[in-house]
Amino acid sequence: MTTVYSWRAKPDRIAEFAEWARGATAEAARFPGNLAATVVHNEDSRDFHVVHQFATRRQLRDWLDSPEREKWLRHARKLAATKTAQQHRTGLETWFHVPSEAAATMKPPPRWKMWLISLVAVYPLVLAFQAWVVPLTAAWPLWARSALFPVVLLTSMTYVVMPLVTRLLRRWL
Template sequence: MSVTTRLEHATVPADTGEVTLLIARRVEPGHEAAFEAWARGILETAAAFPGHLGYGLFRSSGGEAPWFLVHRFRNAAACQAWQESPERASWFADCRGHHHIEIARRTLTGMETWFAKPGSTRPAPPRWKMAISATLAIYPLALLAGFLLTPHLTALPLVLSTAITAAVLNLLMTYVAMPSVSRILRDWLTS
């Protein structure tokens, strides 16, 4: 993981879609354990807030490479409630010195989360490019599901077979198709 530069804070659209908050922090050498305890504390506190969907903590790869904290919220209002909460302010008031420095922050909504690269200073691609990329990822998966999955689910009730198909396609989109398509189309997406 390379050292990142400060990013501009992205504005959260006023819609009801999920919001992912990605924060990069650089930790001064010797303060890693204190930072990790602080980060886990603030992440667990945020998890108790209404509309918080999950979090992640990614350790630095070493040297000056940053640590990443990730929060997922049900919508922009839930994200804003956390950002403006006294609980969050209390964690920042109790940072104990300069053991960490925020170097980047991105707020992502919708499909942007598939196209975001941690630490990148580039904005998300235009929505029309994201839609074309998603279609290119969905199409082969839909074909495969039609040939390989659907024939084995015909005996099941429609609601159950559709739920199974949706779950399989979602997993393949998230972990296989979208990472591959966004990597293949990287130059076009960022031009």
């Protein structure tokens, strides 16, 4: 489960908001089930996108309802001019969405396009994994080999391949 909160910092509080965002994501990273806590921010912008990924909807809810998060939100309200968007996503559409003011009102691409791009992006990773990693792990127990594949594949897809592919194919999507 992924949730994105987009904020616009007050003009004179951008550096403080950046520090707040780092602290808030570090706090979220300590919560059970946290897969990633990230801040997306361009240096020439007042906009900050705080991305939280949790293993389950319940674990995300635990973070969202926590007193720790509430403390961070109270502080953010002093530094932010406004909260510009809030988005919750599950499944493949998370790979095909970059938070922004314009994108906040846009729909994800059609499912067939997401499927096609995912297939084209996954195939080279699977091929490389089979060629180079599988032979090195042949002596490992089945459970360990089986666990390694989704960890490598999903991490590569989420943090390397899909951000690049969706940026390159944005107009088509």
